[in-house]
Amino acid sequence: MGKQPYDGPSHSPPNNSERVTLNTVSLTSLPVVMAQATDPTPIQQACGDDPSYICRRVLEWTDSTGWAEAADKLLATPAHILLVVAVAFVANRLVRRAIRRLTNKIAAPESQDRLRNLRRRAPSAIIDSGSLSLRSAARARTLGTVLRGIASAVVWTIAVTIILGELGVNLGPLIAGAGIAGVAIGFGAQSLVKDFLAGIFMLVEDQFGVGDIIDAGPATGTVEAITLRTTRMRDVQGTVWHIPNGTIARVGNMSQQWARALLDVEVAWGTDVDRVQPVIQEVADGLWADAAWRRKILEPPEVWGIERLEAEAIAIRLVVKTRPAEQFLVVRELRRRLANAFGDRGIAVRPPQDEAWVRRDAGSSHEVSGPAPDAPDGDASRP
Numbered sequence: 001m002g003k004q005p006y007d008g009p010s011h012s013p014p015n016n017s018e019r020v021t022l023n024t025v026s027l028t029s030l031p032v033v034m035a036q037a038t039d040p041t042p043i044q045q046a047c048g049d050d051p052s053y054i055c056r057r058v059l060e061w062t063d064s065t066g067w068a069e070a071a072d073k074l075l076a077t078p079a080h081i082l083l084v085v086a087v088a089f090v091a092n093r094l095v096r097r098a099i100r101r102l103t104n105k106i107a108a109p110e111s112q113d114r115l116r117n118l119r120r121r122a123p124s125a126i127i128d129s130g131s132l133s134l135r136s137a138a139r140a141r142t143l144g145t146v147l148r149g150i151a152s153a154v155v156w157t158i159a160v161t162i163i164l165g166e167l168g169v170n171l172g173p174l175i176a177g178a179g180i181a182g183v184a185i186g187f188g189a190q191s192l193v194k195d196f197l198a199g200i201f202m203l204v205e206d207q208f209g210v211g212d213i214i215d216a217g218p219a220t221g222t223v224e225a226i227t228l229r230t231t232r233m234r235d236v237q238g239t240v241w242h243i244p245n246g247t248i249a250r251v252g253n254m255s256q257q258w259a260r261a262l263l264d265v266e267v268a269w270g271t272d273v274d275r276v277q278p279v280i281q282e283v284a285d286g287l288w289a290d291a292a293w294r295r296k297i298l299e300p301p302e303v304w305g306i307e308r309l310e311a312e313a314i315a316i317r318l319v320v321k322t323r324p325a326e327q328f329l330v331v332r333e334l335r336r337r338l339a340n341a342f343g344d345r346g347i348a349v350r351p352p353q354d355e356a357w358v359r360r361d362a363g364s365s366h367e368v369s370g371p372a373p374d375a376p377d378g379d380a381s382r383p
Contacts, residue, residue, distance in 0.1 A: 085163075095151045099147050104140075141211060192229070207253065208251060209223065211255070213325055220235060230242050230245060255324035257324065261321075261328075261330040264315040264317050265349070266349060268348040268349070276347055277305070279341055280338065281303045282341075284301030284318055284320065285301065287333060295323070296322055304317040304318070304319060305317065
């Protein structure tokens with residue numbers, strides 16, 4: 001049997017003339033579709049690719065692309081800018097308030113007591129064996145001030161960027177120009193960069209904080225505020241000092257971890273030192289035992305003995321270890337109690353005044369024998 005030829009499927013393929021006709025129809029309809037896709041709609045002509053609510057509503061009400069475009073420029077853009085400013089303002093206030101509440105909670109005495117209790121209960125192997133840091137409150141306030149400033153800068157920078165985008169400003173060249181300007185400022189304002197770097201290291205190393213009493217070289221006083229660029233402090237006379245952080249070559253902190261009340265008690269020569277030292281120790285122990293002052297003093301007071309021998313007095317040194325920034329109050333209270341105790345026991349604190357005796361020989365120019373001669377205007381001459 002011979003193999004029958006394959007006739008193919010039941011329907012015959014289209015002929016060449018039909019195939020050309022179909023292709024011609026497809027090609028002629030393609031430009032129409034492309035034209036319909038590229039022709040902008042009225043709302044796109046008036047409001048752009050991302051139409052605003054105001055522009056769409058004005059176009060629906062007036063059916064005028066001109067009015068819609070004017071409303072978009074005069075109403076929609078300012079409304080967006082006001083909305084961005086309002087959101088940024090609220091966000092800034094909320095973030096600053098959250099940071100302030102967090103730092104105040106850390107700095108609260110109740111939180112400090114809880115941390116100290118947890119530290120006492122913790123095993124010695126997992127805690128620092130060094131001295132207990134009493135500066136958590138000051139450090140919390142300092143970090144709170146810096147974090148609030150950084151948060152405000154970040155929030156408003158984002159807001160300004162969004163506003164510039166609403167105004168149609170191309171942010172690409174602006175950011176590139178800001179980078180170039182930053183490099184130029186880094187070379188031209190090296191002192192400013194130095195201040196910022198010094199401020200960062202001061203905060204990281206916890207050299208001092210808000211509320212500390214420091215000696216910064218040019219001035220000595222209480223720190224009121226710290227930023228990454230400057231430190232503001234007030235001295236005992238009330239003068240406010242603004243010191244760039246980069247100019248602080250050395251700093252002495254008088255209120256970090258603990259302080260020492262140092263008092264040199266001067267007594268007159270001839271005073272029994274063996275009698276005076278027990279009196280000083282008794283007064284200091286009385287202050288240590290006082291419940292009102294016990295929280296300010298960390299260790300029992302000590303009398304170190306004679307510190308100096310001067311021409312007019314003998315100085316006996318008394319030292320008391322106190323909490324940070326409490327040494328000044330402790331010294332003043334010690335002076336008051338010592339003055340009362342010395343007065344009751346008859347101990348001379350200051351040497352008596354020097355007396356000078358002048359003897360005049362007979363026949364000297366100032367010696368007058370007999371009655372004084374008459375002086376003009378009836379005044380008698382004085383020897």
